[in-house]
Amino acid sequence: MVAAVMPFSAFAESHGGGDAKAGAKIFKKCKACHMVGPKAKKRVGPVLNGIIGREAATVEGFKYSKAMKSSGLTWDVETLTAFLKKPKKLVKGTKMGFAGIKKDEQIADVIAYLNQFDAEGNESE
Numbered sequence: 001m002v003a004a005v006m007p008f009s010a011f012a013e014s015h016g017g018g019d020a021k022a023g024a025k026i027f028k029k030c031k032a033c034h035m036v037g038p039k040a041k042k043r044v045g046p047v048l049n050g051i052i053g054r055e056a057a058t059v060e061g062f063k064y065s066k067a068m069k070s071s072g073l074t075w076d077v078e079t080l081t082a083f084l085k086k087p088k089k090l091v092k093g094t095k096m097g098f099a100g101i102k103k104d105e106q107i108a109d110v111i112a113y114l115n116q117f118d119a120e121g122n123e124s125e
Helices: 008-015 020-027 077-085 104-114
Strands: none
Touching: 020 104, 077 104
16 A cells, blocks of 8 residues: 555656646536635535645534544545545445546546645645
């Protein structure tokens, strides 16, 4: 499980990574529930700024399901990949109503896009 401890940039270099620009387009589907960026606010889902490396269910002010709170997950590339593919399989009882992203390449693209945002929502270049 090398990806679990490897920073995203190292993972991306060793695994072909994702395309953040393509990820931004795919993330449009996610915007109904989630936001990123300096002005991001919680919606149906939590703000996703700084998600890489963050413990699950730790965005202040968001009401998580019991399942997510007790999951013990840390959002690294491997965990995010599994969650974005089949959220309800990874966290049985999650409130996330999204069925998942089928294509691995699109998942990698979304993760690359999310990785651009630090905890304050500042976007790296």
